[in-house]
Amino acid sequence: MVYLDNSATTQPWDTVMEAYQQASYQYFGNPSSLHRLGTEAETLLRKARESMASLLKIKPEELVFTSGGTEGNNLAIKGTAMKHMNRGKHLVTSTIEHPSVKEAFCQLEAAGFTVTYVPVNREGLVDPDDVLDAIRDDTILVSIIHVNNEIGSVQPIKEIGERLAAYPKLYFHTDHVQGAGLLPLDFKEAKIDLATISGHKFHGLKGTGALYVREGVILSPLFHGGGQERTVRAGTENVPGITAMAKALRLSRERLEYDQTRLITLKNKLINDLEGVEGTVINTSKEHSAPHIINVSFPGLKPEVLIQALTKRQYHVSTKSACSSKLEEPSAVLLALGAKKEQAESAIRISYSIDTTEEEVKGFMNAIKEIVAEIKL
Amino acid sequence: MIYDHILVRYGELALKGKNRGDFEKTLKKNVQHALKDHPACKVKRTYGRMVIELHGENPQEVMNKLSVIFGISSFSLAMKSMNDLEQIKETALQAYRQHEGEKATFKVSAHRSYKNFPVRSQELNRQVGAHILRNTENVSVDVHNPDVEVTVEVREQGTYMTCGRTKGAGGLPVGTAGKVTLMLSGGIDSPVAGYLAMKRGAEIEAVHFHSPPYTNERARKKVEDLTRVLTSFGRPITLHVVPFTELQKAIHAHIPSHYAMTIMRRMMLRITEQITTKINAKAIVNGESLGQVASQTLESMHTINEVTNVPVLRPLITMDKQEVVDISKEIGTYPLSILPYEDCCTIFLPDDSVTKPRREKAALYEKGLHFEPYIEKAVNNVETLTIGRSTAKTEVMDDLL
Numbered sequence: 001m002v003y004l005d006n007s008a009t010t011q012p013w014d015t016v017m018e019a020y021q022q023a024s025y026q027y028f029g030n031p032s033s034l035h036r037l038g039t040e041a042e043t044l045l046r047k048a049r050e051s052m053a054s055l056l057k058i059k060p061e062e063l064v065f066t067s068g069g070t071e072g073n074n075l076a077i078k079g080t081a082m083k084h085m086n087r088g089k090h091l092v093t094s095t096i097e098h099p100s101v102k103e104a105f106c107q108l109e110a111a112g113f114t115v116t117y118v119p120v121n122r123e124g125l126v127d128p129d130d131v132l133d134a135i136r137d138d139t140i141l142v143s144i145i146h147v148n149n150e151i152g153s154v155q156p157i158k159e160i161g162e163r164l165a166a167y168p169k170l171y172f173h174t175d176h177v178q179g180a181g182l183l184p185l186d187f188k189e190a191k192i193d194l195a196t197i198s199g200h201k202f203h204g205l206k207g208t209g210a211l212y213v214r215e216g217v218i219l220s221p222l223f224h225g226g227g228q229e230r231t232v233r234a235g236t237e238n239v240p241g242i243t244a245m246a247k248a249l250r251l252s253r254e255r256l257e258y259d260q261t262r263l264i265t266l267k268n269k270l271i272n273d274l275e276g277v278e279g280t281v282i283n284t285s286k287e288h289s290a291p292h293i294i295n296v297s298f299p300g301l302k303p304e305v306l307i308q309a310l311t312k313r314q315y316h317v318s319t320k321s322a323c324s325s326k327l328e329e330p331s332a333v334l335l336a337l338g339a340k341k342e343q344a345e346s347a348i349r350i351s352y353s354i355d356t357t358e359e360e361v362k363g364f365m366n367a368i369k370e371i372v373a374e375i376k377l
Numbered sequence: 378m379i380y381d382h383i384l385v386r387y388g389e390l391a392l393k394g395k396n397r398g399d400f401e402k403t404l405k406k407n408v409q410h411a412l413k414d415h416p417a418c419k420v421k422r423t424y425g426r427m428v429i430e431l432h433g434e435n436p437q438e439v440m441n442k443l444s445v446i447f448g449i450s451s452f453s454l455a456m457k458s459m460n461d462l463e464q465i466k467e468t469a470l471q472a473y474r475q476h477e478g479e480k481a482t483f484k485v486s487a488h489r490s491y492k493n494f495p496v497r498s499q500e501l502n503r504q505v506g507a508h509i510l511r512n513t514e515n516v517s518v519d520v521h522n523p524d525v526e527v528t529v530e531v532r533e534q535g536t537y538m539t540c541g542r543t544k545g546a547g548g549l550p551v552g553t554a555g556k557v558t559l560m561l562s563g564g565i566d567s568p569v570a571g572y573l574a575m576k577r578g579a580e581i582e583a584v585h586f587h588s589p590p591y592t593n594e595r596a597r598k599k600v601e602d603l604t605r606v607l608t609s610f611g612r613p614i615t616l617h618v619v620p621f622t623e624l625q626k627a628i629h630a631h632i633p634s635h636y637a638m639t640i641m642r643r644m645m646l647r648i649t650e651q652i653t654t655k656i657n658a659k660a661i662v663n664g665e666s667l668g669q670v671a672s673q674t675l676e677s678m679h680t681i682n683e684v685t686n687v688p689v690l691r692p693l694i695t696m697d698k699q700e701v702v703d704i705s706k707e708i709g710t711y712p713l714s715i716l717p718y719e720d721c722c723t724i725f726l727p728d729d730s731v732t733k734p735r736r737e738k739a740a741l742y743e744k745g746l747h748f749e750p751y752i753e754k755a756v757n758n759v760e761t762l763t764i765g766r767s768t769a770k771t772e773v774m775d776d777l778l
Contacts, residue, residue: 047774247777
């Protein structure tokens, strides 16, 4: 089995699973309980928070644990909107956001907020000038995805952040879910106020995630309750899940330096090879894309057919984003970059993890060649 | 050539005579302790300086750890060369080139503590400066206000080049002033008092009064965590946890409530004195600040202090609360200190404590208590633990992470 759908989710590592299991058995206490078991769970939680904070180069207090990317994005966006609506009701985002961002903004529009959607160019990149132009006196939030989950385009987050720093009254959020594992941002350097990450995208477990909330940023909570996570996110902390996520992040970062370069080479190789197949359109920018995502269209071919044929050969890839692939529609992201309907309907996404090997990619390419030849007949 | 050394400087003026050896030895030990996670680092003493050979360790991480060690006045990344003029010139140029930050203007400051080296300091300044000027563009010398000071230190074992310096934590190496006991409650003040005592070179052993079940596990853990924060400024710290419940109950039962607080403090001081003697410490440190609360008025201190003639040092005595809070935030004890767990000072606390207790009255009330057996029992049952940077338990947790 060759798994090349790592933007959808990654396989949890064995050591991560072991950490989860041990933490579940040994530190099952509620971190808020006063007895020894509670105290120990609280200590483990604190250590996990410190470990992740140091890897992310932020303060431990700046990390709010969540249930994953969707919650993090919702908390950042709605939490800002609800808390600061008296200051203004204008929001800025891009046209190629993940559904959890897009839909959060839709809900806010229905509630009376105004949203400006900044367009992207053919490579799937927003122009920082456009973002700056969109800002008004009553803008309270700018949210731009870091690495797009469908095509892998990498937005100039640092440049945008640095320029937005001139507007201290608005917050800058980035959906860092796809970047956290293989293309990490330095939040402080990029002057980001809020950043979402998700554990299962870097070999942690589903149901775990975190939101970076810069010191001084105040959010209105989505969940109210027992005051956990400094009251921003009530609910008993998922100590084993958080432990597993901290471990997965550490292991990923230890390998990053070596594997990032390796994956970029693998990405460029695959793009070149796919270009060699007649009729393909590469939707991923070679230059401005993450190390792990390649999006390619086969105009005229139904992607479902391609995926079925690949699955039969034990290769697993996606059409569009897993979160929206159930809808029988052309990819909104590809349409946003100006792709024709045929191109937007026939895209598949190949996504690597830090474990992806050269042999796997070679095998995949051979399978594609065979299948295309077969179907075209 | 890369920056593969760190040159550590310490306050030299105060250090003449036979103190110097002790001072340097202790500082070296403390630096080695702080750099435990960087096993490749080698720490070497040279006269008046300490040199850390990095051997591939991350310089920034090492410097972060050095920045909190007391006794260091400043430190710099350094390159080493042989004592040869051409090599010195070339190494200095490399040091200048690889220096990050503003560097449009510079000056060279050479020190030739190895007098057998034939080129004198002034001549070295000129030669090294000229070499940098010849090999760079848009750079000029400014001897009054340079962006970068390129120092060239000629020592017997080699010459060290540095550009710029980072200020150290100052103070004296922990351990050089001798040992004290710190009365550590878990509030904001006492950890700061401990920190300041460490800053002046004191090695501390902490004493905490624990009254289970009235004070809970969390309160005790909080004190352990606070102690652990303090270890980052020195070495592992011994924590003495005194079982205080029985004595506190007895006070509550037999002493008129308006004197209960005063008597409790006198008992704590008696117990601390005994521990102090036992561990051969020479003073007691606490977090009292004049007039802050009822137990810290001059009259209270006068009455409480009566029970011991071991010096009681009060580093915070003249500080405002806000100044103490600022330091606690800086050293990282604040977020722990404000966790809301009761300590032994807040349980059974009567609301009618006298602010001007008198020695005679305190002594009179104590007479009816027969407290000696309680004190003896408390001292004999002290639980002593060493707080290092990690414990067996936290190591299990570290494995999970």
